[in-house]
Amino acid sequence: MHGKQSLLGAVLLVASVAGCARHGPEARQAPSPSTTTVYVARRVRTLDSERPIAEALSVRAGKVLAVGGRDEVVASAGEGARVVELGDATVVPGLADAHGHLAGLGQSLAAVNLEGTGSRDEVISRVVAAPATAWQGDWLIGRGWDQNDWPEKAFPGRAELDAKLPKTPVVLERVDGHAVWVNGEALRRAKITRDTPDPAGGRILKGPDGEPTGVLVDNAMELVGAVLPPATEAQREAALAAALARCAEVGLTEVHDAGTDLRTFRLLQRWDKEGKLPVRVYAMADGQGPDRETYLREGPYQGKMLTLRSVKLSLDGALGSRGAALHAPYSDEPSHRGLLLLTPEEYEARVRAFMARGFQVATHAIGDRANTLVLDTLVRSAEATGTREGRHRVEHAQVMRLEDITKLGANGFIASMQPTHATSDMPWAETRVGAERIKGAYAWRKLKESGAPLAFGSDFPVERPDVLLGLYAARTRQDAEGKPASGWYPDQRLSGEEALEGFTVGAAYAAFAEKERGRLKPGMDADFVAFSVDPVEAPVAQLLKAQVKLTVVAGTEAYRAP
Template sequence: MQTTVYLAERIWTLDTERPLARALAVRDGRVVAVGTRDEVRATAPGAREVDLGAATVVPGLVDAHAHLHGLGRSLTTVRLEKSPSVEEAVRRLSQAPESSFQGDWLLGRGWDQNEWPGGAFPGRAELDAHFPTTPVFLTRVDHHAAWVNGEALRRAGISRDTQDPEGGRILKDARGEPTGVLVDNAMDVVAAAMPPPTKAQLETRLRAALERCAQVGLTGVHDAGMDLDAFRLLQQWDAEGTLPLRIYAMAAGQGDERHAYLEQGPWQGRMLKMRAVKFLADGALGSRGAALHEDYCDEPGQRGLLLMSPEELESRARAFMSKGFQVCIHAIGDRANTLVVDVLTRVSEETGTKALRHRVEHAQILRREDITRLGAAGLVASVQPTHATSDMPWAEARLGRERLRGSYAWRSLKEAGANLALGSDFPIENPDVLAGLYAARTRQDATGRPEGGWLPEEALSGYEALEGFTRGPAWASFEEARRGGLAPGQDADFVALSVDPVEGPAKALVDAQVLATVVAGVEVYRASP
């Protein structure tokens, strides 16, 4: 077993006894020494040396809430992010590569009506004019709404007489005709008419996603709701020793596949682990599906959607807790967060499973009393810094100033006692973890706006942000003894960066580079010289 010594200008160990070092030695996938260059060299005479120059090394960066299959699909189908208009979105569709088709369905993702003139939802007419016979299915940037054409509606059997499904909305015009926009559970009605991806498509998508994660400096991902086919494929790769990153998978708890996961129970391989399940309590703020206690300020009479009844949510949570699963529940709106804190607190007490570290995924808009209750219950607050900087141009229009006081409230959650685990929710946001570190510190966009940050009292320090992408996810996945830091005996997962994310200027993170990504002592990415 060869020993490798890595040298760098600065190494953040997150070890309170020795937070900074300049060298670390790795053997057999573990850290065996950390310290000065002379100290580490003395422990490993004749070791291979890798000099990272002026780089700063940090413990392995982990995205605590993401979607690998979704990222792979976004990388291989039509990308509509940042399209400035409906016309531009349609133009991109007309140039779709072959990989954008699933069967004969044309797929794309990333549209956001908030970035278009007028901010109104699109309609099927724009798609029908260009794709009269090809079914088109385009997911919104938040994956909580879809824009489809008439052929897709026809194949799904949706007409003016179709009623909204439980937890979903089929938007209709003044004549009662479907507009082509489906919110939350209504999306499933059309998705059910699509053929599934082929195994080759699934392999291509997952490999593209894993490669992209390594490039942006991620050594691990918490996959928030993995479908069974993707899980089986990753199990195969893990057994073959070809899985390059650590994957903490949450079973998809919404559909019928949950029964297979319940029967299987928690599972652990070498690089892949599943001991969690993910449910959806509500929709997203951008599509007005987030469940609120009071009306949306910009749509009176609308309070969003609960995607399953409180009774069903509690029943499913209880079933999975009883099988030893950590329960993770998506909650965006304040009504959803009240419900989720209630369910997780009560059911974990009744089942004696508080030690399973149950999680609130997003914990985005909360009443102040629910922030206190979430922290007191010791729940994990799995939050995404770039959601705040993406939503800030229009969030106040949706919520009003008063409700913003408990929104995207990372510092308040931390001070209340919640365990913060930071992520991106990719592909809804970019998987770039450096953008997450920047947003957590500044609460600004890449141009430095707004001056002083948006709701700056909720910002994190550079050290706290780094902990959020290292120690936080390690604790949230029961791996704090092995990961989240760089001390002898811990796994050799680390990332070399061109800037210091803790003490360097926050602005430098905008243009920073990932120089190398190392997982279990294996270099899975190295930037070109």
């Protein structure tokens, strides 16, 4: 993905995958509006400068009532208040993932999991042993492979799949959602031959003999997506419910859903009206496909736990599949500069249309050329539409020229970034762009110093939705083994509090909700999370083993550890 809506649609789910979520989430059992609950912990980290550290907070009617020392908060709560002892836990404000894909996460829970595979052979072994949930109609679905993790670091081909599954169509989505690996039967059903031209914004990789290799990049994936059998509404419900439950489990109180298709949005609307959303959803309308016309006609939406105020556009592909649009050629493929998924003219037309309709514009931009185009277009279009205060967002802001980093901050745009992308990509990113361009890549500190608000997320299911991993990556720029020892370009590391602010204060600002969420102070929404360690001051290695003990959204417990 790295910001692109997943190709695979809703993957077939059976009861064993979604469990009790197969019929959708249960209605939220909110406490009585007159009930006061006091939560007591070793530490409450409020991110409120007036009282940054406390021992307890009280909650009533979905709002924070008081924050302070245990005795004073319990006394102010009055007789009959419920007191919840959280022991050695640290409570922090509600954590938002500022860039995830709910439908994609649900799909990934059912497909063959190819994450962490160390070779093509390991991929094939997992595919051959696929669970029943991985079938969509008579197609076999998988996701998560990354050729950069294999010894040869080269794209795979259809021959390996054909040797084991010659008659079953197989589609395996790359970890970033910007390429698929398919077999010969899938190519046949999609009518892709040596004579099929590359679609605009896509590549059909072909071998020396001119035949398709079985790897389709960016817009070329749609050729296969068009012939995949559709999922039923029940299957979509199961996938989405499982994804929402997973988010609450890892400590998320809100998700910015990057590119919500219309069917998913209608389902979220229904569940919101029925009181069934366990976490808040800040939806970004899918501005890439045909659903955009409906979103433009209907305009923004505000429900109880669901907001639609943003639109998601994708300008280029991903760095790992060499689809990111660069000013100069790739250092490891001198004949290629990446792909633009929309022409600059079409992109600007969509930006202006959505701005004029009252939408915040959030654009996926990975390569430096894409980032330049996004910034120049946003500046012109915001001026023309009178939306300079629209908090428009650059999703990923991954490889940027230094002058564009300055421009992003100077214009008040939001840098919506994913810390774990840096630690996942660091083994090969410099090979793609070279020693000079890497200085403006994954540059959180440079962007922060430019004045740009940082809103942090994970881009799940490209990365795991576990916020603790993002906090670890932001503080260390290291992998789970602590490598490299000093961190990868360690001058771009953030402090523990700065990392936490990216998932709280920054994400709330990016959703126009800084007066309601992001901090714990009286009158604000009672969204908070209890961790087994202090994510700001604990030794960083402890973050990798820490646990979410409790997730509370609008005063209601969305998840409690067993």
